[in-house]
Amino acid sequence: MIFDNQLEIQRIEKADELRNLGINPYPHFLKKDMSIKEFRDKFEDIKNSEIKKSDEEVMIAGRLMLKRVAGKSTFGNIEDESGNIQIYYSRDSIGEENYTNFKKNLEVGDIVLVKGYAFITKTGEFSIHVSKITLATKSISPLPEKFHGLTDKEIRYRQRYLDMIMDKNVRDDFKKRSIIISEIRNFFEERGFLEVETPMMHPIPGGANAKPFITHHNALNVDRYLRIAPELYLKRLIVGGMEAIFEINRNFRNEGMDLTHNPEFTSIEFYWAWHDYNDAMDLTEELFKVLLEKLNLPKILTYGENEIDFSKPFTKIKYKDALIKIGNIDEKIINDKNKILEKLKNDGFEANQNLDLGHLQAELFDNYVESKLINPTFIVDFPLSISPLSRKSDEHPNIAERFELFIAGKELANAFNELNDPLDQYERFKNQIDAKNAGNDEAHEMDEDFIKALGYAMPPTVGWGLGIDRLVMLLLDKESIKDVILFPAMKPIKNLEQDKDKEK
Template sequence: MIFDNQLEQQRLQRADDLREMGVNPYPHFLRRDMDISKFRLKFNHIKDTEDEKAEGQFVSLAGRIKLIRDAGKAIFANIEDEDGNLQIYFSNKTLDAEWFKVVKKNIEVGDIIFVRGYAFVTKTGEFSMHVSELTLASKAISPLPEKYHGLVDIETRYRQRYLDMIMNPEVRNDFKKRSIIVSTIRRFFEDKNFLEVETPMMHPIAGGANAKPFVTFHNALGVDRYLRIAPELYLKRLIVGGFEAVYEMNRNFRNEGMDLTHNPEFTSIEFYWAYHTYHDLMGITEELFNVLLDKLEMEKVIEFDGMKIDFSKPFARINYKKALVEIGGIDPSIIEDKEQILAKLKKDEFEANDKLDLGHLQAELFDNYVEEKLINPTFIIDFPISISPLSRRSDKNPNVAERFELFIAGRELANGFNELNDPIDQYNRFSGQIEAKNAGDDEAHEMDEDYVRALGYAMPPTAGEGIGIDRLVMLLTDKKSIRDVVLFPAMRPLKNENQTKESK
């Protein structure tokens, strides 16, 4: 039995007692007139009147009981709905005397009730509802955490998000803000004539990003399938097919570790724009941030994790190798020398894999010496080609990819580049990725011959970008952990969950 502690057993008994009295503890067809915020807005003026009540103007509300104060023949309680909290008052005179006894004995904190009454102001000046009708809408079997300590255990908050939202209304507000961010992004791209599309979640080949996939098995086809790590290769097939501006905002899955900025399933937007360049993408990204800040009514200088992030100025654009020297403090003489980079990493006690090529070792320098220093919005541009297998080569330098990443508060938020549309170059890059995989790189791309074939039908000059929605929401809500902006984050199983699985 799930509800097996003493308090839950007592509540179950009260639910049974109500049934025996002919009262359904879970009725339906209860329709309120308005929510609490609208009730306050409509009647708040009575605080400035002589009568201090709206007697005769009866209104029905519904909400969860968050607090009960029993004064004997009268009861004060606080109820809460999605957007508001309100004190209610009822007594053995405002309700039927016998029903008042039933309510007093059986209605508890956590229950959801339906009330009807009128607005008034108490002697202490608190805006309230004078209740003349009260109906139990849903009986809570599990008691809420004690009011003054609340729900503070972080593990419980993430595992039982519903309880987190009941006890911490600000959590609901954060996820409402997330919804506004998502809808604003969607509207932003639609206004620029981008077409929203949906591409497969199960892929025959894991591709589109350097990541380790989740593997599942399709019984009817008798083959492995991979939960998508990125929609990129399918979206670019659509560009080949004739669409010139597409985007998809949806989930990706990566079978990797979990930390403050990583969850195995996450949301991103990827968009592709024919006849535009990565410079255009940087411009549209900067514009998007301005739109989001305006929509959320936020200042151009925001605070995140104790840092001041300044959006009032144009985003900086810095060359990758220049950033290694000027921001990372790396001696320019070692940047093109594998052995000297390895020596530098080992000296500073960072991991150094001598099997990595020069580009990947330069990436190790960047990750360890530059990234966390990029506080204000900064585009790092022109990456090593070997760590950019889907990016177009620079016409000026074939070892450089026409690519950027956006960093804010020491974290990557976006990745974009001019798309590689030369099918032969793409085939050779995939072949190089296979060699890397055979050398032990679990995250290297696999060969996707159909994608190469698609490029053979000619893809127009195109630029594409991906933005991590979860990290973006973290930034705009000042949350340090990705779990605070994902409704139901991945969690390690509890011991009893493991035991149950093993027993089966």
Template sequence: MFENPLEQQKISKANELRSLGINPYSHFVTKPMSIKEFKDKYDFINELEEKKAEEICELIGRIKFMRDGGKAVFANIEDFSGSIQIYFNKSTIDETWFDNIKKLIEVGDIIKVHGYAFVTKKGEFSIHVDKLDLVTKSICVLPEKFHGLVDMESRYRQRYLDMIMNAEIRQDFVNRSKIVSFVRRYFENLGFLEVETPMMHEIAGGANARPFITHHNTLGVDRFLRIAPELYLKRLIVGGFEAVFELNRCFRNEGMDLTHNPEFSTIEFYWAYHNYKDLMNLTEDLLSKLIAHLGLSTTITYDDKQIDFSTPFAKIPYKDALVQIGGIDAAIVNDKAAILKKLKADGFEANEKLDLGHLQAELFDNYVEDKLINPTFITDFPVSISPLSRRSDENPEIAERFELFIAGKELANGFNELNDPLDQYERFLAQVEAKKAGNDEACEMDEDFVNALGFGMAPTAGEGIGIDRLVMMLTNKKSIKDVILFPAMRPKKD
């Protein structure tokens, strides 16, 4: 490593600093204030005649720009809070050290400066430095200032460099943190208890998806990285908790695209003695208050789309959406053969082994989903694609379930939880048969979960919300990689 000639030059400079008795990687360094705090504190000097402060302060930052004017040096340093210009010359700093600074200190290094606030003749707020110490020597060369780091693959692979070069990227993840923090507080304020459930599962379940498989050496058994925490969270409802949530990671061994990453963040919550209509109301309230908390308008721009978050959100049953939004002839919605013919005629793959509910899902995915721009709750899903949802008392072929779509993408999935152990057992058996028929994403049998339901689970509604997609929408990011600090990447080609 570090074989690049420029990197070798930097290493030589680090060694020369050592020969001068200066450790290029010092420690026990304190930071008295941030650059933003410094600017805020001394902003008043703009109103003074001499435009300078008498008080001496210290700042720490990374050098982002440096211009050697011979007897004087101008540079810009940056920390998490912002950037500021620094100025020093031979008359303010020991002459020998001044020459060494110009020779051995450079862009990328982290330095500590000591001086006072002043405004230059050109009107730039700056710090007049009388002492400068090296904190950390940079060995790698930063990208050229004016073009920066623009290659997206490099930015994702080297997020640390992306954040060094692009301060707005740091702000994106500050905003993500604000969103996550708000969501957590929202549920805590409603009386929900935050819990942690296993990341490694004996059985791949909780959602329809292909799992990642690992091996536990001591036990000598395979384990699955969790697809979803649902079945464990519902066990807690059986055990007596009445409102729980978990905000954490899930893992799905599926394709990667603009809205899918193999590990992703969700919040799942379960609320005893409430129903899926309560969850829709809660979701509207959560999103409305979150948007207000972030200082956003109720109409936001996402991926060149104008999204109106005004409440109440639209609600439309699944089959009605196929006809009214997807333009599907109502006469074919309940006809397997007609659906297969329609899909094939329009160039979509159509598996003749799929049942009616799954074929209706093919219609929805291909003709409806991308048309749902403003927040829309789709309700009354087919039972066969809802293996953990309670059947409707009015129509046993329909699940008491909804999904929330925004900007053509699913954001949330919620339903009245199936708490009939016999019905749940039969649903699992159907999923097992579907897996045998070639559906790799079908759930597996979880007899312990069925046994838990046998002890009695209170009437409960549960929901999952995709945190990454929520952040994407509220920060106007087109790719999920833009809102995950270290997204999954394909192996680099040699």
């Protein structure tokens, strides 16, 4: 049985005892008049214990978080989504029979509906003087001890409901996440972008370099891939005549988990016809400015041990210049595959010798540059081979007109002028197939229908994507992505126990 420890068994017995007394421990059709915050706001004019509003009784509800019995009277504390409040009831206020029953059977964790009026106790605490208590839901599982709270991170992430019960700040963080997403949506809608929805199951994995999750559609008897990114479908809409669109939704990548990666995550992508990646950089800076204002955050934001300065224009630096100036890599190494491989090996980094120059330069960037990009920085003009969907520069054919935004040593946004030449795109996909055959498991597949769509002409367009989870981490100063995802992916408990056994 799931509820098999002694305390849970005792609570189940108390629920049965309540049933025997004619009290349903799980009633329905209960209504409250207002939230705890609304109750406090309405009766905040009560200044001392002499003022009572017994003629203004109301119904409020919450989870019992504290209970202290003092003979013929009881003090408690209930909490709802909006706040908490002390409750007081006695044998005289609710009746001797009810008082006896609740004294024995009402426990911390239970959800109650109370009727009463506002008053101030002798110790000066704003409270509700209860005349009636209704047990709304009996709690079978006891809460962690209140003083220490819930400190085990594994339990916090696995049992988010318990985490939220024990720490209102966790609830507040996820409310802020919702506000952030709402403000992002408003930002783009106010600028004429249309929100759209595209498929979550794709016949061909694509839109980004990553390993897909594979599922099977029984009716069609075909494999489908949970989407890596919505990019190729969104660009089909630009071909179809939409000129400014965005989508906020989930992506799925069958990759490792760490402080900044979860196999399913939320992102926003926009596509903007008749604009370029310089316009997208300007819009990105504007978005951060608006978010800081809407969330009432300072322009110098604390994130971990770093201070992120949003008061100045974002830095812009070219990819190769970043390798030299920030990564401190000799310019003679950057364009030589053998020298890159030698440096990586000497410094203890692994790299596939079959990778092309662009991917090896990416290894340099990841290992020597990325973690140093603390203040908002646009890295621009990427190697073309690691940018298979972006337009190449007219002046420098090995360079993609692309930027990524880095803050606090992490990539937050990626954007580029979209490749709209169908023949060039076809050749790029063919090169990706060669890369896959050479050992790059994350290379793109050939998407012939997308090539066909480009054949009908897509106007000059810039595309942009931003990881919302990482953005929330930044704005709320959270170290782990698990702190901003309600139900993050976790290793199965069985596997966790096996790992602990191995450590022993």
